[in-house]
Amino acid sequence: MDAWRTGLVDARDGQIRLRGYDLTSLMTHGSFTDVIFLLHRGELPTPAERRLLDAILIGVADHGSGAPSCATARLALSGNRQSVSAAVAAGILAVGDDHGGAGSGCMEMIATGLARAKTESISLDEAARRIATEARAAGRRLAGFGHRVHTTDPRTGILFELARQGGVAGDGVAFVEAMERAIAAIVKPLPINIDGALAAVLHDMGFTPVFGRLVFIIGRTAGLTAEVAEELAREKPMRIRIPVEYDGVDPRTLE
């Protein structure tokens, strides 16, 4: 088998370098968030980029034990307390389009919208109106907008303010705000939620859509590990029994 090629880790001579930087130097001077940025982008972040990535990772770390990711991890542990790896992995497996996936979905919409504004020579507002109109006609939900509780999502305000202060806010933030206006006019008022906000900011920081999903996984691992540790410390094996009601066929016998 040919050797795999990688530009991430250089481990020749027993010394480990991440993207060219010696691991022990990074341990002494860097933050974990620096290294997340470095591994994914190949360069260390500016202070503004670090601040934003920290805010995003914190913003998705844990929203409650009942969310699919955290609840899946606890349920797996309930039957299998010998492996915390298995429980954390099970939690990550609940991350998909419907849970933790709106960020990457919205990043794809931003890329599409900006490309369209350019190729069709229209304003961001017009591109947003066209996308909102088409989504409404197709009955398709737009990732990154709407919230079960809030009419404005406070985390969105935080991220956009940090992005503006740091000089990071660009086309991504502008387009998501144009989409919010277009959706309000064409569908109904739906606030930019945390997924829409982090999508805009990650776009403006130069990340590709797949990172929208990966950043959720990285941030959520902080919460998943804490949920797993709490379950181990406070609860007994097999304590979780989901109530079930059978509504299938009546008893019958094999001939």
Added chain:
Amino acid sequence: MDAWRTGLVDARDGQIRLRGYDLTSLMTHGSFTDVIFLLHRGELPTPAERRLLDAILIGVADHGSGAPSCATARLALSGNRQSVSAAVAAGILAVGDDHGGAGSGCMEMIATGLARAKTESISLDEAARRIATEARAAGRRLAGFGHRVHTTDPRTGILFELARQGGVAGDGVAFVEAMERAIAAIVKPLPINIDGALAAVLHDMGFTPVFGRLVFIIGRTAGLTAEVAEELAREKPMRIRIPVEYDGVDPRTLE
């Protein structure tokens, strides 16, 4: 990297042979259960062995959507409907010592008990009494005994009857029955449950303890895939929200 060595699948010349048998011959003449036996043991089963392995796989296939394995698969799917692999894998991750693990635990106890009867030159009943006495003193549960609902587990009767009819029942069944008597005398009456029964029968068929756990995973995959298919067909994304009550510290502010 050196090639991996394996005695399972021979795929030279594009023809596939499992343990020496041509795959297309097995497809024409064998049952899936035959091939499970073949892959794990290197030989095809006798009719009695096939009947018993079928009964064991069926016996663990699915006991209800609320069990940790099935509920974990459904919860993972609730957030991530794009990947049925992820949901089935999450379900398998809930299989551990407390769920699906009693079979292998009991197989280890059988091996220990039989070895002890031999090395200490005592009867199976005496070996069983010593193990039950020690477990009671240590406050340790014995895997394979006791049932939440039944005073006798009907599945145990089925397996032991099939094992006797087929001439498979041997020391394993005898020792588990000795353990049942010893536990009744020393602790309290606890019936041999499905895990204890399948452990005894698998031991007498020549399987090693790890197969006690693997057979649960194989059989349960039938149920997990059906649970996943039903969840996809009947339910909406994010439909599962576990109720949570916070009992931690009061709100506080960052200085």
Added chain:
Amino acid sequence: MDAWRTGLVDARDGQIRLRGYDLTSLMTHGSFTDVIFLLHRGELPTPAERRLLDAILIGVADHGSGAPSCATARLALSGNRQSVSAAVAAGILAVGDDHGGAGSGCMEMIATGLARAKTESISLDEAARRIATEARAAGRRLAGFGHRVHTTDPRTGILFELARQGGVAGDGVAFVEAMERAIAAIVKPLPINIDGALAAVLHDMGFTPVFGRLVFIIGRTAGLTAEVAEELAREKPMRIRIPVEYDGVDPRTLE
């Protein structure tokens, strides 16, 4: 939380019934393949259906340790020998569109093709020609056709013969054969492979496309568990070290 509703398992009164049938009756009289069919379809299979499902499960059970699913399971075990659940689950996670996913992809194409023949009032051959022509124009591969080694796949012959003998072969088999002719005429001769064959047969047995992927997972679990057991028995922890070549940036220092 409301109870979950299910039509699969009825566990009231401590007695377990799968789709209405008592578990102990199934253990006594049924095969594992019967129960896989029952759980997914709600009825027991006819002898011809059982024979075909056995053949399909056997056909995908294991094609070699180096395939992504089996190799992933072995690699996971190399670092984590304490949890066979984790290793089997890791193996299942390698099942996707590119590995084990062609069956469900082909089942979707069959459903599309048959619907198109009906709504466009054209023959199956004409529908097949249109689909092959469009795929060629789009540079899209057609799931279920082509083989790295064979010019005809012997497993396809087996499945189709069993399907014809059993009176199961119908529109699905006919359409896949029409596709084979159309592809040969329009693109180049590509044999119906195991994925295309099982897709056709599962379609004719009334299964939905998602089962095309689930049946691969069920069958492959037989192989994954055997690979895991062989790895545990024959190999040491951490024995697998993939050779890696770094081709990233040169060493640099933090300012």
Added chain:
Amino acid sequence: MDAWRTGLVDARDGQIRLRGYDLTSLMTHGSFTDVIFLLHRGELPTPAERRLLDAILIGVADHGSGAPSCATARLALSGNRQSVSAAVAAGILAVGDDHGGAGSGCMEMIATGLARAKTESISLDEAARRIATEARAAGRRLAGFGHRVHTTDPRTGILFELARQGGVAGDGVAFVEAMERAIAAIVKPLPINIDGALAAVLHDMGFTPVFGRLVFIIGRTAGLTAEVAEELAREKPMRIRIPVEYDGVDPRTLE
């Protein structure tokens, strides 16, 4: 079903508080590492604790694509490129006693050693000598010592220096250093490696042994996500084919 109780996340009124702190305040002022510490310990870290946890997370983030965790993630992706969750989860499943588990193993040994020094009224050096002597007699490896390449592990020096500078170093560091001396005297010189070093420091920061494994999972997720992103960007599906050599029984035929 009763509500689950948790002290981690308070999500009443749609506002999210982690361990009492408002999520938006943490997003504005905290680092991701602060929140990892907070979720696991219930308090924010001191600057010295933050520095050490950053160093530990960075120290385990990625040691190369060929390690079981990273290679497992890449292999899973090779067959299943549709789900990055599945690939990252597969990578985490390779974390166990033999890969990423030495930290928690060493933390357990530290706890045992310190308890023993106290109850047997002996010095740390004497406790270390007894443990090293017993391990040698039993042929048991001691987690946290030895390195394939280095005679001293540079990451250990970094962590211990940071721990001393920050006033965090205590009994844990002292005991691991006593173990290093005892092992050198009784077995052979084996340096404290990164696992031993992080175990000592995490012990002195007040973490329990299970966190030794969880911190590896959190840190490694940075690397796993980067490996997955690089694999997606640079490589094709199914590009990985592990070479396999069959050494099982010869071809045979079904009677």
